[in-house]
Amino acid sequence: MTSPITVPVVLGERSYEISIGPGLLAEAGTRIAALAPQARLAIVTDTNVAGLHLATLAESLDRAGLAHQTVTVEPGEASKSFTTFARVCEDLIATRVERGDLVVAFGGGVIGDLAGFAAAVIRRGMRFVQIPTSLLAQVDSSVGGKTGINSRHGKNLVGAFHQPSLVLADTSVLDTLSKREFRAGYAEVAKYGLINDAAFFGWLERRWRDVMAGGAAREEAIAISCRSKAGIVARDETETGERALLNLGHTFGHALEAVTGYDSRRLVHGEGVAIGMVLAHEFSARLGLCSQETPSRVAAHLAEVGLPTRIGQIPGGAGSADALMTAITQDKKVKRGRLTFILTRGIGESFIADDVDPAAVRHFLAEKLADGPDAAAPVTGP
Incomplete structure (x- = not known):
């Protein structure tokens, strides 16, 4: 087995490493014990991940002599709620983990956001480890310290910046994802090419089938994505400037999620x-x-990869232009009521556009909604 790829996230005293490669789940105990000898662990996961992978993680922690308990939630975006967050916090406190112990976020982006936010506030802040199990989480949400939950007003509106102490991205667990879940994560991979790396986007156009198949191309794509995000995070940890570029597509995307009720x-x-x-x-x-x-x-x-590219492909539609605009105006990038979008001058030439005209956005969305449903290419599937 080849050695994992290591990507550093350079943040001074809060620096950490992302390890990328197959079989890392079986090595988690050794790696976490090196980080925090004799620490007790509280694992937060969902029922799907627990059924597939928890036994492997638990065995690895047992071999390393690390005591651990597990808090389990239901899978899906609905778990990023105040109700679930409160329960997770209470359950973590009940495990009697102390400030010197570790929370382990073991799952996809929902679990990483939820468990990371809990770690940020339990006992006024605990260290935590990210073990992302989805492609989306491995290339995006597990890196950079954004944690949080959703409000009824919008996505990720309650949270904190809280960096992990270690990220273990086991690429072999991605083989258990459905095609739909993997394709959804691929969108975040393509995003890094579209932000500022036209050569990477061109590489993906040629090699996307290899990325889907697994092996070296998949690991390379994950590593390139993580290096891109790590560099941006190191320069702008709390999104006062450049880091906003990572939200390419997210202002529209979050609004679509909101109007479809997550x-x-x-x-x-x-x-x-x-x-x-x-x-x-x-x-x-x-x-x-x-x-x-x-x-x-x-x-x-x-579209070639199998992702939806039109509003009309969303089953049941996406509401009205007014509903989408209401969601957009709750976006975290809004400043004193002015809309901020990530726009582009070409492939790999994205930039932050302040003070975008809301009327122009609404008119644009109304036109896209008027295109109607596209029954030939629904987003649901295996």
């Missing part, structure tokens, strides 16, 4: 991001910032 049967996060990235490029072309060939190329690649 119902994963209709839309999951990565699918919302895929549609959102196409919308961001189309809106940029509408404003004359890039050529029409740019959004066409983005949409063609994401």
Whole structure:
């Protein structure tokens, strides 16, 4: 077995490493024991991940002599709620973990956000380890310290910046994902090429089938994505500037998630991001910032992979332009009522656009909604 790829996240005293490769779950005990000898662990996971992978993790921790208990929640975006968060906090306190112990976020992006936020506030802050089990979490949500839950007003509006002490991205666990879940995570991989790395996006256009198949190409794509995010986070940890670029497609995507009620049967996060990235490029072309060939190329690649690229592909639709605008105005990037979007001048040439005209956005969305449903390409599937 080849050695894992290591990507450092350089944040002074809060620096940590991301390890990427197959078989890391079986090594988790050794790696965590090196980080915190004799620490007790409280694992937060969901019932799906627990059924598939918890035994492997527990065996690894037992071999390393690390005491551990598990807190389990239901899978899905609905668990990023005040109700579930309160229960997780109470359950973590009940395990009697102390400030010198560790919380382990073991799951996809929902678990990482939920467990990381709990670690940020339990006993006024505990260290935690991210063991992401989805592609989306391995390339995005497990890295950079954003944690949080959803409000009825919008996604991720309650949370904290709280960096992990270690990230273990076991690429072999990705083989247990459904095709739909993997494709959803791929949207976040493509995002890094679209932000500032046109060569990477071109590589993905040529090699996406290899990434889907697994092996060296998949690990390379994950590592490139993590290096890109780690560099941005190191320069702008708390999103006062450049880090906002990582939200390419997310303003539209989060609004689509909100109006569909965070119902994963209709839309999951990565699918919302895929549609959102196409919308961001189309809106940029509408404003004359890039050529029409740019959004066409983005949409063609994401569609080839199997991702939705149109609002009309969402089962049950996406409400009205007014409902979407209400969700957009609750976005975290809104400043004193002014809309901020990530727009683009071309592939790999994204930038932060302040003070975008809300009327122009609403008119654009109304046109996209008027396209109607696209029964030929629904987002749901295996």
